[in-house]
Amino acid sequence: MPDAYLALETGDVVEANARAPGTARGELVFTTAYTGYEESLTDPSYEAQVLTFAYPLIGNYGVRDERFESDRVHPSAVVARELTDDVADWLRAEGVPAVDGLDTRDLVLDIREGGAMKVGIAAGPEATPADARAQLADCPHMSDVTDVGERVSVAEPEVYGDGDVDVALVDCGAKQSIVDSLVERGATVHRLPHDTTPAEVAEIDPEVLFVSNGPGDPANFEAAEALVDEFVGEVPLAGICLGQQVVARALGGTTEKMDFGHRGVNQPVLDHDSGRVVMTTQNHGYTVADPGALDVTQINVNDDTPEGLDSAEMDVLTRQYHPEANPGPNDTLDFFDDVLAMAESRRMSLAAD
Structure with missing residues (x-):
């Protein structure tokens, strides 16, 4: 049974598996990088965005803080086809919602065809599609995030x-x-x-x-x-x-x-x-x-x-x-x-x- 949901600006709701619980919203973007996930996740340029990894497996060489670009994870939430336990545990400790178990190829194609879009995410045993839609409803456009x-x-x-x-x-x-x-x-x-x-x-x-x-x-x-x-x-x-x-x-x-x-x-x-x-x-x-x-x-x-x-x-x-x-x-x-x-x-x- 899915325990995570992504509510897209297109009106679609995508089911996924919760790897780190919580709710989040932000601009949904993707990276094609297949290495450097630690650097990407600690890059301040991802602030207020939900980062989708196009590469299917994220975490295959662990997590080491000497690779960090800042002192915290910046994306509002993280989406991947498969996250290793090391990365999922790290994101959980950081309080950053993370989901996997979905077809990120479809998600990337949606972004390429429709552009970066707003998304709401709800992950965890009590999460519902309505929770994700509520996050989406409160999501500002990136240009309006003035702080x-x-x-x-x-x-x-x-x-x-x-x-x-x-x-x-x-x-x-x-x-x-x-x-x-x-x-x-x-x-x-x-x-x-x-x-x-x-x-x-x-x-x-x-x-x-x-x-x-x-x-x-x-x-x-x-x-x-x-x-x-x-x-x-x-x-x-x-x-x-x-x-x-x-x-x-x-x-x-x-x-x-x-x-x-x-x-x-x-x-x-x-x-x-x-x-x-x-x-x-x-x-x-x-x-x-x-x-x-x-x-x-x-x-x-x-x-x-x-x-x-x-x-x-x-x-x-x-x-x-x-x-x-x-x-x-x-x-x-x-x-x-x-x-x-x-x-x-x-x-x-x-x-x-």
């Missing part, structure tokens, strides 16, 4: 590393591996709340302003956008994922919601200058529609959406994908070297003056 930055950002500044380049990382939901990638290359990373003011950044006097990844609609990160507007031309700017979208918006561009987004570890990206195609890890539901003052230097091979933006004149460099993805392709780790090289170039230019 998402507060949910995922640090509350107070934190400092990592002791290098010779000061990086102000605006934490809109930053993955830990972004911090680690910068520290490994000799940076001191000042991890700042998403609503940090220009005056607070100026006190740090950074050599790079870096806007992180994060969940939801970039239009809801107005404070980060204001920082870009304030420091462009004065400090080199960088961004990853939502960070690219925020930077583009601040520099005259626009963003739009995608039908079902890019989520997985095998997204092909073409670099215009080199003609090289690299495989990337991605997790985003919005994209840059108009780059504004920036040049599009890389595109997604599948749908031509912008994957890399830059401006040599303004010292701006951004990526839509995750160069630091771990595990995942490491073809693009040189992005962090290029970001820090902008700081070195600016330092030399100021010394020459």
